[in-house]
Every structure is written in C-alpha cells, then in structure tokens.
Amino acid sequence: MPIKKIIENYPYIAYSKPILEDKAILERAKYFYEFMDTRRSVREFSNFPVAREVIENIIKTASTAPSGAHKQPWTFCVVENPEIKKQIRIAAEEEELQSYESRMSSEWLDDLKPLGTDWHKPFLETAPYIIIVFRRIYEFDDEEKKKNNYYVQESVGLACGFLLAAIHDAGLVSLTHTPSPMNFITKILNRPENEKPFLLIPVGYPAEECWVPDIKRKELEDICVFY
Numbered sequence: 001m002p003i004k005k006i007i008e009n010y011p012y013i014a015y016s017k018p019i020l021e022d023k024a025i026l027e028r029a030k031y032f033y034e035f036m037d038t039r040r041s042v043r044e045f046s047n048f049p050v051a052r053e054v055i056e057n058i059i060k061t062a063s064t065a066p067s068g069a070h071k072q073p074w075t076f077c078v079v080e081n082p083e084i085k086k087q088i089r090i091a092a093e094e095e096e097l098q099s100y101e102s103r104m105s106s107e108w109l110d111d112l113k114p115l116g117t118d119w120h121k122p123f124l125e126t127a128p129y130i131i132i133v134f135r136r137i138y139e140f141d142d143e144e145k146k147k148n149n150y151y152v153q154e155s156v157g158l159a160c161g162f163l164l165a166a167i168h169d170a171g172l173v174s175l176t177h178t179p180s181p182m183n184f185i186t187k188i189l190n191r192p193e194n195e196k197p198f199l200l201i202p203v204g205y206p207a208e209e210c211w212v213p214d215i216k217r218k219e220l221e222d223i224c225v226f227y
Helices: 022-036 052-062 082-103 106-115 152-169 183-189
Strands: 074-079 129-136 138-140 146-148 195-204
Touching: 022 152, 052 074, 052 129, 052 152, 074 082, 074 152, 082 183, 129 152, 152 195, 183 195
Parallel strands: none
Antiparallel strands: 074 129, 129 195, 138 146
C-alpha cells in the first residue's frame, strides 16, 4: 500500500493512471507521433467561424503545462474583434517590412525563401481568432508588491507547445508568428506592465485552397542520442 505523502499546510492527492501493456503503449506512442507529424504551419486561413468553446478548451489544455513552482506565468489573449485584428495586422506588417528590408541578414532571408514568406500578413485578419500568448514576468501580491515568477520563458514555451498540439487535435490549423519587436501588441491590447508578448498564433480552418511547403523533418538519429 502506498504511503500517503503529507506536507504540513500543503495537501497532496494520490496520482493514479491506468497501467497499459507494452503493446498498447507502443501503439499509442506511434499513433500520436504519426498524428502530430501531420501538423503544419498554415498561412492561408478560412474565415469560417469557430465556436468560442473550442478555443476555451484549447487554452485550458495549454494551461495544463508544467511551470516553474507552478506559477503558471502566462496570459492567453484571444482576439476575435475585426477592428482589433486589423490594428494588429497594420502594426505587425510595419515591423515585418522593416525586418525584411533592413533587420534580417542575407543568410536569414535565404533560409526563409523555401517557405515563401514576406512582410504581408493577411492571415491576421482572415483567421477567426488570434491567440496572443503573454509571459508574466512577475505578479503583484495583495499589497501591490512584486512577486517573482520562475523559469518564465521555459514555462510559457511549454504551454505554447501544449497549445499547438491542442489546436491540431481539435482539427484546426495555426501559425506561430513573432513580429519583432512586439511591443505594439501590449499597447493595442492595453496589457499590464508585468506581461510581455511571447507568441502570436492565428487559429482557424485552412482555406479551401491551402498550400504548404513540401519540407521534411529531421530523422530521429539527427535529433536524438541514447546513452
């Protein structure tokens, strides 16, 4: 019988999960890999509406990600208002134009050529939702004193990974967009000073005619080493 863990003033609950046979575990792992391998970044979105409840559940899934000291240092801002989406697109394209014309190195631009990207970002208005993930650098206590969050970058990155997997699992498509700098998003959405924009993710259905680059992922031996 397992020993109940007791830490004074901090309750614990027993963790339980069905133990599967090796064959079932292998089948699940293989299925999930093959399913996730069909995920692609999409730049051609349909404006077909998506139920808000779907987005709510996707975000709740993202919030199950682990975080430093369980601080959950993230805010997910969901933009569906057409006027706000338009403001975001205009500001993002201004930054992207400067990046493509003067900020990016020639090597960077060459690496982007197979993806066919440029500074035009129509998907920011076409997609029914934009999820903007903010990292919360610190919090305020009841006396308005700052309280640190820990491993914020890593924690928010993990949450974004969960978010992208949940979007794919729901049958929707997404794109990770990082116009740099992203300070304009903070101003447009009037976010507090403890929040910094981390990632901008259009979410919706793919356009009726949708093309993605024919790219390949690295082989296992190129990304994994067993010891």
